[in-house]
Amino acid sequence: MRDPTVNRAPGLSVRLKLTLSYAGFLMVAGALMLAAVWAVQARYLDDGVTIGGLPWLGGPSRSDPLRGFGLAAAMVMAFLLVFGLLGGWILAGRMLAPLDRITDAVRLAANGSLSHRIRLPGRGDEFRELADTFDAMLARIETNVAEQQRFAANASHELRTPLAITQTLLDVARNDPNRDAGELVERLHFVNARAIDLTEALLLLSRADQRSFTREYVDLSLLVEEATETLLPLAEKRGLAIETSGDLTPTIGSRALLLQLTTNLVHNAIVHNLPDQGRVWVTTSVHPGTVVLRVENTGEKLLPQLVSTLVEPFQRGTERIRTDHAGVGLGLAIVKSIAQAHDGTLALTPRPAGGLRVTVQLPAAPPHTEGLRGDASPLPTIVQN
Structure with a gap:
């Protein structure tokens, strides 16, 4: 779920950006090719070479037109290859730069740093939607981990209290053999029952959370x-x-x-x-x-x-x-x-x-489900407030 605090203006999708980028690059490459062909044709037309009928096969010429055009075309293709590799590398790097930030954030989260956020700037697109979703997920995980740690600390404290009371009562009984045993047993029974209730409540809470x-x-x-x-x-x-x-x-x-x-x-x-x-x-x-x-x-x-x-x-x-x-x-x-x-x-x-x-x-239960019965193991009914 996207973080509600992040409001982005709608932007072009990554697919459309890549389409426009490479389409534009292809148009530039095609323009360069046409310009090269035009330049070769113009040179030979100036030398009096006819193009109709059997082009460049007849008429006076100071050089072999096919050889000259092939050499120029090879040079243009080599230039386009280098230009294409370099331009494509730069364009892909710019388009995929947000993915590098997302990968770094995922790596930090995998190492236990849940406080880190991507906070990818710019207008909305697929990468920024992914970054916002990941930030929201990290925030929820960080909150859940903090709640679990707080719950574990509270549960430990609550469980330690009856154990400490029991230890105190036993110490008192050991140091005072003449103390009324009936009162001691009654208090121990009450403390033990409370510890059992708390343990069963924790188990019930865990089972509900796990949906088991x-x-x-x-x-x-x-x-x-x-x-x-x-x-x-x-x-x-x-x-x-x-x-x-x-x-x-x-x-x-x-x-x-x-x-x-x-x-x-x-x-x-x-x-x-x-x-x-x-x-x-x-x-x-x-x-x-x-x-x-x-x-x-x-x-x-x-x-x-x-x-x-x-x-x-x-x-x-x-x-x-x-x-x-x-x-x-x-x-x-x-x-x-x-x-x-x-x-x-x-x-x-x-x-x-x-x-x-x-x-x-x-x-609500869907229609015609009244006959559905489960085989779940029964749970003890524990009255808690």
Whole structure:
């Protein structure tokens, strides 16, 4: 995809440039040849040689006309050969100079320099389109590498935390044999469960990013029913009401991953809500070529700047955190990866009255695909926020 920041005026294509260049060069060569022939003819006409009938075979002449013309033609051809090689070398070099810059940039990128850009000047043509596309690709790769490095650092930190807590608890138990073992086991169980949840979430996120799943016919409205049924006890415990509505919303994808997406969204809407009397709305709808899953909840008013960061891994949005269920910060990151793996989009917008509106848009299933079933291995449903 071309970098949107590069706006070039339309220019001649490379093919047309080469065509005009070599056509012009051929015209120059032909003009030189005609000029040489004309010069030879003019010389012999001045000597009284007739050209009609049997040209140059009769009439007085001070030299052999065929021999003179052949010598002149050979000299002209030799000149054209040298001129053609030299001119063609220069023209090809000028036309292919952008390709040398592109090759140098590719070589630098292959050696690990992702910050280098070609930035080929001039009006638009095939070479400059290629250079702009390569620059845009390098920018995306550089961004992805930076995100992966940041994600790896964050994941290492998150995984190190429960391990460090476990080590501390074990050290305390070793140094204080009289400490209550039941309390220690309970805390170790909680820390270990959190580490397991985080590891499974990372594996799920990786699988979604790699798109390593079998696609099948899935009805999102049925997944909404299953997710809300699973999380209804949590909603009742918090004094929240869940409302579901919508139509049959068929799409093609992994049922396990899409159930994970739906469960994460409903769980987030429950956890990050008002202390009591809160509400959650889950709707599905069908549009031309797409199906839409929308989850809304009541809650505190959110700033757009905060909302834009919630899909980043380990960005929990501290203003929305409830101390009784902090999560591991991968819930919406998993939702985003699953949506993208299904060629869909995820949009987050704050509700004017408070709370959040999350919209997932996926491609609709083609007609007559209801019988399609996949053999993908089941994934564990991991509730993350």
